[in-house]
Amino acid sequence: MNTVILVIARILMALVFVLAGLGKLGAGYATTQAYMASMGTPGMLLPLVIALEIGGGLALILGFFTRWAALALAGFSIVGALIFHHDFADQTQMIMFMKDFAMAGGLLLLFVYGAGSFSIDANKR
Numbered sequence: 001m002n003t004v005i006l007v008i009a010r011i012l013m014a015l016v017f018v019l020a021g022l023g024k025l026g027a028g029y030a031t032t033q034a035y036m037a038s039m040g041t042p043g044m045l046l047p048l049v050i051a052l053e054i055g056g057g058l059a060l061i062l063g064f065f066t067r068w069a070a071l072a073l074a075g076f077s078i079v080g081a082l083i084f085h086h087d088f089a090d091q092t093q094m095i096m097f098m099k100d101f102a103m104a105g106g107l108l109l110l111f112v113y114g115a116g117s118f119s120i121d122a123n124k125r
Contacts, residue, residue, distance in 0.1 A: 063119020
């Protein structure tokens with residue numbers, strides 16, 4: 001049962017990043033780039049953000065380099081929260097801040113414990 005739950009947990013955490021990355025492509029690209037710039041972050045970093053979100057999310061789903069993907073996404077979540085969601089007077093921003101930190105906590109658990117037996121990582125041993 002733990003194997004199945006770990007796969008479900010990886011998928012649920014990964015979907016947040018994959019869908020966010022896909023949402024930034026196309027019509028959302030310019031909007032996201034402008035938002036980043038308005039918060040003092042260079043918009044030219046957006047391709048790296050998209051690559052990390054989609055690539056890291058897919059790595060979690062597949063259980064491929066899970067520990068490193070989880071660590072990178074945890075750091076990304078914390079930095080993102082601090083840069084983009086620090087207006088605690090806005091309840092939505094506070095919720096987004098706390099969501100990012102909660103995601104980082106779950107991702108750090110994946111870093112410590114790995115992807116589990118149903119993963120590409122487990123099959124590389």
